Amino acid sequence: MRRSIVWDGAGQLKYEIREIVAVAKKLEAMGMHILFENIGDPIQKGEDLDPWIKDIITGLAAEDSSYRYTDTQGEPATRKFLAAEVNKRGGCRITENDLLFFNGLGDAVAKIFGFLKREARVIGPAPAYSTLSSAEASHSGYEHLTYQLDPGKGWQPDLADIEMKIRYNPSIAGILLINPDNPTGAVYPPETLAAMVDIARKYDLFVVCDETYAHIVYADGVKTHLSEVIGDVPGMALRSISKEYPWPGGRCGWIEVFNQDRDSEFAAYIKSLLDAKRLEVCSTTLPQLSIPLVMGDPRYPAHLERRNRMFEQRAREMHAVLSTVKGITVNMPKGAFYVTVLFDDGVLNDRQTLPIANPRAKEYIEEIVRDVPVDKRFVYYLLGAEGICVVPLTGFCCTLKGFRVTLLECNDEVRTQLWHTLARSIETYLNAD
Numbered sequence: 148m149r150r151s152i153v154w155d156g157a158g159q160l161k162y163e164i165r166e167i168v169a170v171a172k173k174l175e176a177m178g179m180h181i182l183f184e185n186i187g188d189p190i191q192k193g194e195d196l197d198p199w200i201k202d203i204i205t206g207l208a209a210e211d212s213s214y215r216y217t218d219t220q221g222e223p224a225t226r227k228f229l230a231a232e233v234n235k236r237g238g239c240r241i242t243e244n245d246l247l248f249f250n251g252l253g254d255a256v257a258k259i260f261g262f263l264k265r266e267a268r269v270i271g272p273a274p275a276y277s278t279l280s281s282a283e284a285s286h287s288g289y290e291h292l293t294y295q296l297d298p299g300k301g302w303q304p305d306l307a308d309i310e311m312k313i314r315y316n317p318s319i320a321g322i323l324l325i326n327p328d329n330p331t332g333a334v335y336p337p338e339t340l341a342a343m344v345d346i347a348r349k350y351d352l353f354v355v356c357d358e359t360y361a362h363i364v365y366a367d368g369v370k371t372h373l374s375e376v377i378g379d380v381p382g383m384a385l386r387s388i389s390k391e392y393p394w395p396g397g398r399c400g401w402i403e404v405f406n407q408d409r410d411s412e413f414a415a416y417i418k419s420l421l422d423a424k425r426l427e428v429c430s431t432t433l434p435q436l437s438i439p440l441v442m443g444d445p446r447y448p449a450h451l452e453r454r455n456r457m458f459e460q461r462a463r464e465m466h467a468v469l470s471t472v473k474g475i476t477v478n479m480p481k482g483a484f485y486v487t488v489l490f491d492d493g494v495l496n497d498r499q500t501l502p503i504a505n506p507r508a509k510e511y512i513e514e515i516v517r518d519v520p521v522d523k524r525f526v527y528y529l530l531g532a533e534g535i536c537v538v539p540l541t542g543f544c545c546t547l548k549g550f551r552v553t554l555l556e557c558n559d560e561v562r563t564q565l566w567h568t569l570a571r572s573i574e575t576y577l578n579a580d
């Protein structure tokens with residue numbers, strides 16, 4: 148090329164959750180059976196969509212009007228329904244004009260960071276969900292700015308760390324949080340959320356709260372939406388049907404915007420997101436049409452409750468097995484459907500191995516573990532030895548060593564075996580050197 152055409156932030160586009168699949172696929176081609184524990188897709192892991200939800204979607208698929216474009220902002224009746232849902236909570240009030248639909252939150256995140264002024268940074272949690280951290284890093288051309296989630300305190304955010312970083316870095320314009328969190332399963336109490344909003348108010352920042360898992364909260368967690376604590380601070384909540392119906396392939400997510408009337412700069416930024424969407428005409432129509440019918444159905448609360456109990460029960464099973472293993476820390480998740488297994492400081496090195504029975508797989512793993520972080524080394528050996536595909540914690544924009552596994556496996560026997568195989572593999576690996 149006569150001139151450079153590669154975007155400065157291109158090197159920051161990392162998505163370990165899917166990159167590990169390339170390694171797993173190679174092992175599959177070598178004859179290994181792989182248990183994919185890397186991706187948060189409940190349907191791929193065998194969950195059946197409730198028949199009544201499927202009936203609603205099938206009914207919509209039979210209507211000609213489902214095949215048209217919708218408004219750029221999103222289907223008006225759906226936005227009205229969702230605004231009323233927010234207003235019922237009694238916190239910050241919004242109208243249908245404060246909602247904007249996207250083709251899944253992946254699309255929303257690309258626009259939120261893609262249309263933010265390059266010098267304006269958003270600080271987010273570490274460990275981080277890669278779509279958010281990569282998009283922020285890529286937009287700025289630098290590494291993502293992070294605050295620490297504290298594993299010693301159930302992965303709660305370190306508020307002093309957040310404030311200190313914001314005070315000394317005037318380029319920070321926003322605070323990002325994920326509640327319930329991916330990858331840790333932490334749920335933040337309302338006081339913590341309110342304290343983060345207070346920091347945003349004090350330093351004149353906006354808040355982005357990813358609420359993908361807002362309705363997957365176990366009995367021990369408190370379900371709190373950003374709208375309930377945001378007060379007068381500009382902010383947005385990110386919502387999606389991907390994990391709730393669940394319908395990840397529907398590619399349907401939206402943002403709820405709070406207090407855009409209180410800050411003209413924030414309002415202009417939100418308008419740029421809508422203008423960017425307008426160039427694409429709109430987001431997918433049919434999933435939007437389904438929202439008032441599904442979420443407004445009297446069966447929906449019981450549907451959410453059943454799934455919450457199911458994931459909580461699985462989390463307990465997991466915790467009963469893994470909490471007995473020496474050398475790791477496993478916090479009991481309070482929401483979402485992920486577990487982060489953290490290796491204790493110093494227990495990993497670059498000599499540990501697991502026995503790999505398949506000779507071609509052994510040769511391949513021994514080749515690719517050179518020069519990788521020590522937790523990724525464990526993940527590769529686990530994949531080669533047991534065919535279990537998890538994601539290393541260093542892939543979540545984080546220096547702590549560990550891995551993320553999901554609670555999504557629907558086959559009870561396979562899931563029980565998964566926890567025991569993980570426990571045995573960790574013990575063997577840590578004693579290998």
Ligand SMILES: Cc1ncc(COP(=O)(O)O)c(C=O)c1O
Pocket residue numbers: 187250251252253254276278325329357359387388389395398399400
């Ligand atoms: C925290 C978080 N945000 C956003 C997304 C993306 O969701 P969507 O399917 O709506 O693009 C995910 C998907 O795993 C997620 O875990």
